[in-house]
Amino acid sequence: MWPVEIKKDIYWVGAIDWDIRDFHGYSTYKGSTYNAFLAMDDKITLFDTVKKPFKNDLIHHIHKIIDPTKIDYIVVNHVEMDHTGCLPEMIEIIKPEKIITSPMGKKALISHFHREDWPYEVVKTGDEISIGKRTIHFIETRMLHWPDSMFSYIKEDKLLISSDAFGQHWATSERFDDEVDHAELFKHAAKYYANILLPYSPRVIKLLDDVNAMGIEIEMIATDHGLIWRKYIPEIIQAYSDWAHQKSKKKALVVYETMWHSTEMMANSIAHGLVQEGVSVEVMDLKFNHRSEVITELLDAKAIVLGSSTLNNGILPNMADILTYMKGLRPTNKIGAAFGSYGWSGEAVKLLNQFMEEMKIKVIDPGIKVNYVPTHDDLDLCIELGRKIGKAIKKDI
Ligand SMILES: Cc1cc2nc3c(=O)[nH]c(=O)nc-3n(C[C@H](O)[C@H](O)[C@H](O)COP(=O)(O)O)c2cc1C
Incomplete structure (x- = not known):
């Protein structure tokens, strides 16, 4: 595949896993993607990495834009290994100035990789880090779906990098919601919600309320799996609200x-x-x-x-x-x-x-x-x- 510019100077550099059929007991009959994003700014920032066997895809995609050693910051929004499997090797290559993660993220990274010496920069909800023309605003989303889960919001681009939230296990050559079949997209999103987020529904309701109260403008939701949302943002947020409230149909x-x-x-x-x-x-x-x-x-x-x-x-x-x-x-x-x-x-x-x-x-x-x-x-x-x-x-x- 190839990197895709999702916003000016921000690229999808992730990997497509066409073959995965079982994701910890969840049937991924149409594969999945591990999305990672590269923001080209004064401080070049990589948001998340990919599953270990896909490290070369990530490096290859980054290379098309810049020499990976030039990356300054790595943001770890979620520690699960489909997003961090190749992190130790990427850290060896990049030697980042900062690894930006939530408090629970740091704890989980140490428990996974046993490296106290990495250059962690711990951020909490409300913290901001400037990377040049852009400022990243962080929102911890504990237990959505791991304790370490976090959103990164780039105000200037109205871009929410949402980690696993709003994701779908669906391998496609397209990167955006408006480029694929709408019904199939929402079916995959519903399946992801039902199998991953359902137990945390009360937290989803609270998070949607909190994000609403923050009044942040969202033009794009770049999730870590599947299609990036740019057209159907109100629809997917409404769907999350309905699923979280466990609204039922006349269906058995x-x-x-x-x-x-x-x-x-x-x-x-x-x-x-x-x-x-x-x-x-x-x-x-x-x-x-x-x-x-x-x-x-x-x-x-x-x-x-x-x-x-x-x-x-x-x-x-x-x-x-x-x-x-x-x-x-x-x-x-x-x-x-x-x-x-x-x-x-x-x-x-x-x-x-x-x-x-x-x-x-x-x-x-x-x-x-x-x-x-x-x-x-x-x-x-x-x-x-x-x-x-x-x-x-x-x-x-
Ligand atoms: C290996 C085996 C074990 C069974 N054990 C029980 C049992 O412990 N108690 C019982 O009431 N019926 C038992 N049955 C009988 C089945 O419940 C019965 O044949 C039933 O009609 C099968 O319904 P089904 O065709 O929907 O599977 C057993 C049947 C088999 C083949």
Whole structure:
């Protein structure tokens, strides 16, 4: 690839990872990018670096603009290794005057790279550093999504370098939001939010309020993954607000796992009942749907209907996986119900109900257990359950 000037004398110099398919358990079926930015000013400043195997791409891109040894400052907005993996080697090459990072950033850098001797310059929210014609204003964004996370805002360019916030895992040859398919872009942004930022939603709400109160003008949001926002800034900020408030649509998610298709038959009948109530339904068999896709669909669904047959007195393994994953991501404002086929002891529905109660998902029905293969009457009961959930969704929306 090649560097791209995103604002006068500010360049994207990051790397495109076309091949990555798994990002710590998140399916990145369209790859990702590790964005880094170079500001050419009296003090030449590099914002973030890239994942270790992409060091040469970063160096190559910087070289097209300037000899990397001429860089004065490196800003570390986020310490996670997709943005710092090659930092030690870059520091060897650049020998920067300053490594600018948040207090938690310094701590995390030392814990990762064990170098107390690097020339850290610690900045807190409200601190500013002049690099010549430009001033960088720093905003700590703790736990969005790591303790060290920070925004760098360049007033003169109305440019917010937002670290992972507003990111998407999507490898493209384009660099800007208005150059790609709008619906796909927002789908990737929603997936990123659902899988990375969802548990920190109260902090997202506060940050959006704080940034609003600061009255800073934003013409461009340069995130560390995916497309840079320049056209759809109000839309992505509104989407973040909706996701953070966990606003739901008239939509239900039926998620299930099955061995011999009995629970699947129940899932389809429940979906049928939901559709009869005019509710949009997504039916997801966990053998074919990745956990990160399930969470993305859950983001704006009002109801989750969980189905598993009983295996060795428990639930099926892919269902256990999604429950563990979901628990950490802490979706709120949901209603739910459970279903499943069984042979002799039939614990699965009880376990799914217990899980939902722990998760504060409002269980609106005790659920349906069917012995082995469902009869027509059993499936009618499932349709009725679907209708009941549909009515509850419509009441709550
Ligand atoms: C390996 C295995 C273990 C099972 N363990 C239990 C069990 O502990 N308790 C129970 O009620 N049923 C158990 N069953 C029976 C299934 O729950 C039953 O066949 C059910 O109808 C399967 O539904 P499905 O087609 O939706 O997977 C087991 C089935 C298999 C194949």
